[in-house]
Amino acid sequence: MALDSASQDLLFLRAHTANAFADGPVSDETVREIHDLVESVPTASGGQPLRVVLVRSTAARERLLRHMSRGNREKTALAPLVAVLAVERPSAVPDGALQAAYFIIAVRAAGLAAGPMSGFDAEGVGREFFADTEHSALMVVNIGWPTPDGHRPRGPRLDFDQVFSTV
């Protein structure tokens, strides 16, 4: 491994889906640092279709909460920052999903915790935040500074032979 052990822990081995966060805001400056990492990574087709809406106002947060599934509503209401990740056109979903993953890893690289969620009404979120465009909502991510009790115990993981085969 070229990546040192502390960075392996930070980005991969101790990565959790955060459901709660420490108090404290996430500044635009920190978000710009995340952007600088995400935009530097190539995608499979060379495009950069990811678009991100930062939901900062109380009114916008309430518009978003209506479209979250019941189990995601409270934690999304309480997260210090919520980002709606979308692609600029539906055909760009594969590259957009790649960039969404880079975004989540870059959030962790900044020392923040991420709670990515797919449990929401994507059409409703699209109407609410991207009404005049071809944008398609991919994922909603809660973001904040980590707290020790902010995640559930890790579920079981697949063994190498369950994921990889050789031909």
Place this chain on the structure above:
Amino acid sequence: MALDSASQDLLFLRAHTANAFADGPVSDETVREIHDLVESVPTASGGQPLRVVLVRSTAARERLLRHMSRGNREKTALAPLVAVLAVERPSAVPDGALQAAYFIIAVRAAGLAAGPMSGFDAEGVGREFFADTEHSALMVVNIGWPTPDGHRPRGPRLDFDQVFSTV
């Protein structure tokens, strides 16, 4: 940034799509280390739908090349290792694409270079390598040890305000 500067360079800032590689094989042991990183990262819905076929034999490489787009054929023929990334069922594409991105970053974490490609006939690859299953091919990734002249100059990147908006 919590991630140190050398690791930012390795995973993000000096990341390129590799079109050529240094000589030297990629061992199964290295691939297992990549797996250990990928499987430790949570997905949006908690599933782990990514499945990877390592194309190691000459016969399997030739079967794959038939389905690659013309521009991707030669570099895929020459790469030390080729991995076909798929999801175990079509509905799992979003989480599978997240895991595919984790895979690519983990390849870089191992010190290797990655050439992810979406230019191939996904149905043909599916028939060839996943004939009896619901698997859907997502991406083909060339993998090998980096060489200084293995990539093109980086294309233009989007500015913060082209990607992010605040509501």
